[in-house]
Amino acid sequence: MLGKIDNPTLIVSAxxxxxxxxxxxxxxxxxxxxGSRLEIFEDAAHALFVDDADRFNSLLDEFRAGVVR
Numbered sequence: 001m002l003g004k005i006d007n008p009t010l011i012v013s014a015x016x017x018x019x020x021x022x023x024x025x026x027x028x029x030x031x032x033x034x035g036s037r038l039e040i041f042e043d044a045a046h047a048l049f050v051d052d053a054d055r056f057n058s059l060l061d062e063f064r065a066g067v068v069r
Contacts, residue, residue, distance in 0.1 A: 002032035009036035010063045012056065014044045037063070 011033075013026045023040065030038035039059055044051035 002029060003034070005033045005036075008063070008067045009033045010059065011036055011038045012048055012059065013038070013040050014046065014048060014051075015040050015042045016045075 011026060011030055013023070016022045026038060026040070030036050041048050041052050041055065049056045
Protein backbone atom coordinates (compact mmCIF):
# COMPACT_ATOMS: atom_id res chain seq x y z
CA MET A 1 0.00 0.00 0.00
CA LEU A 2 2.89 2.38 0.65
CA GLY A 3 3.73 2.38 -3.04
CA LYS A 4 0.30 3.82 -3.79
CA ILE A 5 0.97 7.02 -1.82
CA ASP A 6 1.41 9.77 -4.37
CA ASN A 7 1.42 12.82 -2.14
CA PRO A 8 4.44 14.58 -0.67
CA THR A 9 5.46 12.66 2.45
CA LEU A 10 7.74 13.56 5.33
CA ILE A 11 8.60 10.69 7.66
CA VAL A 12 10.05 11.69 11.02
CA SER A 13 11.35 9.16 13.49
CA ALA A 14 13.36 8.81 16.64
CA UNK A 15 16.40 6.58 16.36
CA UNK A 16 15.50 4.62 19.52
CA UNK A 17 19.15 4.31 20.49
CA UNK A 18 20.19 2.79 17.23
CA UNK A 19 17.64 -0.05 17.17
CA UNK A 20 18.51 -1.28 13.68
CA UNK A 21 15.24 -3.16 13.10
CA UNK A 22 13.20 -0.09 14.01
CA UNK A 23 15.30 2.17 11.79
CA UNK A 24 15.29 -0.30 8.91
CA UNK A 25 11.47 -0.31 8.99
CA UNK A 26 11.45 3.47 8.62
CA UNK A 27 14.01 3.34 5.82
CA UNK A 28 11.94 0.71 4.02
CA UNK A 29 8.87 2.95 4.32
CA UNK A 30 10.83 5.79 2.76
CA UNK A 31 11.96 3.58 -0.12
CA UNK A 32 8.40 2.45 -0.86
CA UNK A 33 6.84 5.94 -0.82
CA UNK A 34 8.06 7.55 -4.01
CA GLY A 35 9.71 10.91 -3.38
CA SER A 36 9.33 10.72 0.39
CA ARG A 37 11.82 12.18 2.81
CA LEU A 38 13.03 10.56 6.04
CA GLU A 39 14.41 12.55 8.95
CA ILE A 40 15.81 10.71 11.97
CA PHE A 41 16.10 12.40 15.36
CA GLU A 42 19.09 10.88 17.13
CA ASP A 43 18.54 12.44 20.56
CA ALA A 44 14.78 12.20 20.83
CA ALA A 45 12.26 9.68 22.06
CA HIS A 46 8.60 9.21 21.15
CA ALA A 47 7.59 12.88 21.41
CA LEU A 48 9.83 14.39 18.73
CA PHE A 49 7.83 17.61 18.76
CA VAL A 50 8.73 18.05 22.44
CA ASP A 51 12.21 16.53 22.62
CA ASP A 52 13.54 18.59 19.71
CA ALA A 53 10.80 21.13 19.07
CA ASP A 54 12.96 23.58 17.12
CA ARG A 55 14.13 21.00 14.58
CA PHE A 56 10.70 19.39 14.33
CA ASN A 57 8.96 22.72 13.70
CA SER A 58 11.62 23.79 11.19
CA LEU A 59 11.20 20.54 9.25
CA LEU A 60 7.43 20.96 9.18
CA ASP A 61 7.67 24.58 8.08
CA GLU A 62 10.13 23.67 5.31
CA PHE A 63 8.03 20.71 4.19
CA ARG A 64 4.80 22.69 4.22
CA ALA A 65 6.40 25.54 2.27
CA GLY A 66 7.37 23.08 -0.43
CA VAL A 67 3.87 21.61 -0.63
CA VAL A 68 1.61 24.66 -0.25
CA ARG A 69 1.52 26.84 -3.33
